[in-house]
Amino acid sequence: MSLHPCRHLRFVITLFLGSSLISFAQNADVAKLPPVLDVHVHAMDANFPGIAPMCPNTSKFTASDPKGKEEPFGWVKEPCTPALYPSAPGEYMKDVLAEMERLNVTAVVFGDPRSVQKWKDAAPSRVIPGTAFSNGMTPGQRVPIEELRKSFTTDGFKVMGEIGLQYEGLSPSDMSVDQYFALAEELDIPVAIHMGTGGSGRANVIMPKFRGSKGDPLLLEELLARHPKLRVQVMHAGYPMIDNMLTLLQANSHVYVDVAGLIWSYPIKEVNRYIERLVDAGFEDRVMFGTDQLIWPKLMSYSISIIQNADYLTPQQKRDILYNNAARFLRLDTAQPK
Numbered sequence: 384m385s386l387h388p389c390r391h392l393r394f395v396i397t398l399f400l401g402s403s404l405i406s407f408a409q410n411a412d413v414a415k416l417p418p419v420l421d422v423h424v425h426a427m428d429a430n431f432p433g434i435a436p437m438c439p440n441t442s443k444f445t446a447s448d449p450k451g452k453e454e455p456f457g458w459v460k461e462p463c464t465p466a467l468y469p470s471a472p473g474e475y476m477k478d479v480l481a482e483m484e485r486l487n488v489t490a491v492v493f494g495d496p497r498s499v500q501k502w503k504d505a506a507p508s509r510v511i512p513g514t515a516f517s518n519g520m521t522p523g524q525r526v527p528i529e530e531l532r533k534s535f536t537t538d539g540f541k542v543m544g545e546i547g548l549q550y551e552g553l554s555p556s557d558m559s560v561d562q563y564f565a566l567a568e569e570l571d572i573p574v575a576i577h578m579g580t581g582g583s584g585r586a587n588v589i590m591p592k593f594r595g596s597k598g599d600p601l602l603l604e605e606l607l608a609r610h611p612k613l614r615v616q617v618m619h620a621g622y623p624m625i626d627n628m629l630t631l632l633q634a635n636s637h638v639y640v641d642v643a644g645l646i647w648s649y650p651i652k653e654v655n656r657y658i659e660r661l662v663d664a665g666f667e668d669r670v671m672f673g674t675d676q677l678i679w680p681k682l683m684s685y686s687i688s689i690i691q692n693a694d695y696l697t698p699q700q701k702r703d704i705l706y707n708n709a710a711r712f713l714r715l716d717t718a719q720p721k
């Protein structure tokens with residue numbers, strides 16, 4: 384694909400929105416679009432982080448000089464066409480839910496229980512609630528285990544995530560958090576663990592404890608051995624450690640991956656190559672669609688279009704990635720037979 388990234392962006396958005404508009408006109412009922420499951424959305428509030436217009440699928444991982452001013456997120460600041468600008472302050476949840484309604488998306492929404500409950504109340508049939516054991520942004524602060532148990536047994540939470548131990552420099556197999564995974568196994572709740580990509584300059588700019596090496600998918604092996612019934616969603620598909628990701632998928636068939644974040648964070652050729660490698664290696668029934676939606680409501684249609692336009696996927700593989708695989712992983716009653 385030799386298109387310039389921004390021209391490519393316009394191309395895919397036109398394609399996806401174009402076909403949606405046709406469905407609108409013909410059916411006057413957007414619910415007739417085939418369903419999509421986004422397994423990776425964040426219940427950010429209006430204030431987070433309040434910046435970062437961006438051009439997706441670019442490769443601006445530029446060097447910085449410790450003597451100079453370090454950019455906080457490493458995302459592109461200059462305008463590009465079209466840009467995925469953040470929502471207006473206070474509009475993020477409303478805008479994302481409107482996009483989900485328009486595109487027939489159901490999403491697993493992660494965050495602290497109160498924030499997620501707001502999303503669930505606003506769109507009960509479109510939100511699958513998820514929460515985990517980090518308490519705020521300070522590394523090492525944990526939610527008391529009985530509180531988390533209540534979230535899953537009484538308050539209707541369905542997925543334990545996003546578990547971001549890599550940002551704390553911890554392996555997912557670290558014994559200090561084992562009790563939480565034991566709880567997930569006991570309650571038969573799937574866990575969603577951040578593995579791999581962390582954003583440009585993550586370790587030296589804003590998260591000094593972040594370690595790229597702690598995103599190695601093979602670090603999950605001891606955890607999986609201790610908890611053989613655990614269902615694991617490897618978030619970001621362990622990008623870019625494809626060989627170790629494939630090794631883990633081969634060794635453990637309870638493991639699925641999501642392509643959230645990586646799908647728009649790297650050059651499109653690289654993204655397609657990574658997803659194609661997962662599928663070509665035989666794991667087409669374990670790749671799940673996700674956005675890692677944080678502040679850009681338009682990211683939903685943009686990211687779906689990358690799967691829709693993947694010329695290396697069959698129509699069935701696209702449906703599996705956009706819906707069926709996640710429905711099976713989450714054991715939704717509506718899972719469509721293959």
Ligand SMILES: [Zn+2]
Nearest residue numbers: 545577618619
């Ligand atoms: Zn993540």
